Amino acid sequence: MPELRAPTPAFLDGLRELLGPAGLREGADAAPYLRDMRDIAPGRAAAVLRPGTVEEAAEIVRRCAEARVGLVPHAGGTGLVGGQLRPEGVEGMVVSTERLNRVREVNPDDDVMIVEAGVILADAQAAAEAAGRLFPLSIASEGSARIGGVLGTNAGGLNVLRYGMARDLCLGVEAVLPDGSILRSLKRLRKDNTGYDLRGLLIGSEGTLGLVTAACLRLFPRPAEQQAAFVAVTSPDAALALLHHVRAAVGEQLSAFELLSGVGIGFALEHVAGTRCPVDPVPEWSVLMEVGGGEGIGEALEGALATAFEAGLATDGALSQSDQQRADFWRLRESIPEGNRKVGSVASHDISLPLSRVARFMEEAAPALRAIAPDLRLNPFGHLGDGNLHYNLFPAVGRTRDEYAQAKGALTRVVHDLTHAHGGSISAEHGIGRFKAEDLVRYGDPAKLAAMRAIKAALDPHGIMNPGAVLG
Ligand SMILES: Cc1cc2nc3c(=O)[nH]c(=O)nc-3n(C[C@H](O)[C@H](O)[C@H](O)COP(=O)(O)OP(=O)(O)OC[C@H]3O[C@@H](n4cnc5c(N)ncnc54)[C@H](O)[C@@H]3O)c2cc1C
Known part of the structure; x- marks a missing residue:
């Protein structure tokens, strides 16, 4: 991995000048961006940067690349795999797109809307509704999650069965690439076979290949x-x-x-x-x-x-x-x-399986887990229509999750080994982030991993974009 550097006082002064008071949060003001709702992986950053325009976002990334300073894209902070929080390594920056929060256009004729990365998902749904259309992506965190994070994680949710995941609902993106250049590809086309699909690559890359600043999203008739x-x-x-x-x-x-x-x-x-x-x-x-x-x-x-x-x-x-x-x-x-x-889970898993294997998996998983912790309470639930289970484990009544801390690794291993053995995925919709980076290597196809590393090295040779996430 290329070596990153901590930002110097002069570097930070330059950013203060570029972004103005609204564009930078430091000290206690930065704290809300450095923890998640479960308080399990606090992040560190010299400052939180809040660009107000795409050009400011591009200038931030360009300067970070030049100075070899790492940056973590941050949207609504609801991610469940630690992708938006960086506790490890040399201190870098957090870049929040929350000020890029305009709905630029809702176009019922083209059945699309162009929204910026900081728009809250529920607001995007409301904008579509106001134009008599449906934007069907729906997740329980939609009141806080923002379009940048939704695309960064390729979010799924309740309506994937019919409408697909975030990647299926996005026709084009505008994004800042790791050298600071701006990819302007807000195409509103269903058919566009003009070379590599960078939109598809950026979506689900969890901020490791670029910073999404806006997206062209598909709209549907309201039932x-x-x-x-x-x-x-x-x-x-x-x-x-x-x-x-x-x-x-x-x-x-x-x-x-x-x-x-x-x-x-x-x-x-x-x-x-x-x-x-x-x-x-x-x-x-x-x-x-x-x-x-x-x-x-x-x-x-x-x-x-x-x-x-x-x-x-x-x-x-x-x-x-x-x-x-x-x-x-x-x-x-x-x-x-x-x-x-x-209640507080002992371990949570976001897995998917071929539909024909779901019941078999459940039959095999329960006894294997109980062989490790006999009194566990199991709460598998989720988007069964997509083969996606949130296979979550809880302490027995009267016990706490901490009492199972020693068994947690072995329990997750059982769930992920079995998922893999049945041809499933260890991350159905939440992504890899930091929490699943080791398991990506353990269960990932070697050729896929090598190609992912080559893509990362080609697009982000200094390794500034979300260092430590996805590829570890
Ligand atoms: C109660 C609850 C229910 C949930 N239900 C679901 C569900 O049903 N389905 C589902 O898929 N997820 C679900 N999630 C997980 C989470 O809400 C989603 O992953 C969501 O897409 C994250 O969006 P965010 O704006 O909070 O992103 P963040 O948490 O801020 O960031 C998530 C990732 O995206 C990257 N990122 C952020 N902004 C950008 C950007 N502009 N460009 C590129 N990368 C970026 C970050 O670096 C990070 O890696 C749930 C979470 C909670 C708390």
């Missing part, structure tokens, strides 16, 4: 009708059979299919005010699904569920009778991460 169903099932296997059954009936109009465990619902009910389970008693396994489309889609879902009950695929359930009830169902699902946080 005329939406309906959600909360359905109790006997097992994850039954949940998958239900997925195929409902998809066969409603096709692509099924936009979300989430697995919930009774353990996770219990955490939410206990720790998050205002949550309610639509069926009583709380099922050991359940599914929250949503359809959206033209008029009659709700009836189609109801029909599919009726035949699912007849076939024994579902044991209990509730269909949303109003938008409020639909929102209440989703509130329960979206409260699960908060419930988890309040």
Whole structure:
């Protein structure tokens, strides 16, 4: 790895002059950018830089490259793999794009919008809605996550089943490359086969190949009708059979299919005010699904569920009778991460598996984990329709996560080894960041890793962009 240098006082003075008082945070003012909501990996930085224009962002990167100073792109700070926090190495800079927060254009004719990297995801959704369109990327952190981070991590979320991940929803990017040059590629084209796909490369590179400053995002028609169903099932296997059954009936109009465990619902009910389970008693396994489309889609879902009950695929359930009830169902699902946080996980895993392997994985993982820590509480939940599970482990009632600290590494090894053995991915949607850099090497294809290192060396020869993230 190339050697980085700490910024000199003259370097910092130069940046103060370039950016003005609004553009630089130091000391206590910088602290909020250096910790995450779980307070597990505090970062360090000489200062937080907040460019107000793309040109200022480019000048920051150019100066960092010249002085060999590392920089960490920062958006909403909700990342779950430590990509936005750099505790290690020579102190560098954090670059926040939060002042680049304009929606430059919403164009319903082209079905696109151009938004800057600092726009909060929920605000981007609202801008699309105001123009009568849908921007479908939805994650529980959407009130804080910003477009730069969403693209940096190639975020997934609830609607991937129908609309794809962040990369699928982005047609073009504007970005500052590691030498300070500005890539102006805000194309609004579905078809553009003009050489290497730099947009695709920058998205999901977690700030290691460039700083995204704006993006051209795809918009969709808003569904005329939406309906959600909360359905109790006997097992994850039954949940998958239900997925195929409902998809066969409603096709692509099924936009979300989430697995919930009774353990996770219990955490939410206990720790998050205002949550309610639509069926009583709380099922050991359940599914929250949503359809959206033209008029009659709700009836189609109801029909599919009726035949699912007849076939024994579902044991209990509730269909949303109003938008409020639909929102209440989703509130329960979206409260699960908060419930988890309040309980305090021993270890969390964001994995994906081929659909045909999900149930087998679960059958094998539970006994293997309990052989290490017999009283663990397991809370697998998540975007089952995409084969994506948040496979999270919790202490027994009356014990704390710290009591399992020694076992944590072995537990994660079991989960990731099994995931790999079943042809899955150790990072479905959160990225690699710093926390998974070792596992990327352990499970990654050697040819892929070599190509990734070659790309990094070619684009960022001084290694200034998010040093330590992804490739370690
Ligand atoms: C409650 C909760 C629920 C969540 N649910 C989901 C979910 O369902 N699906 C999902 O995918 N994620 C989920 N996440 C994870 C997280 O919200 C996403 O990864 C999100 O995309 C991060 O966005 P951010 O703006 O907070 O980025 P940050 O945390 O600030 O940064 C994330 C990464 O992107 C890089 N980055 C930031 N800005 C830029 C930029 N301008 N250019 C290039 N790189 C940049 C950073 O260096 C870092 O590596 C959840 C998190 C929480 C706390």
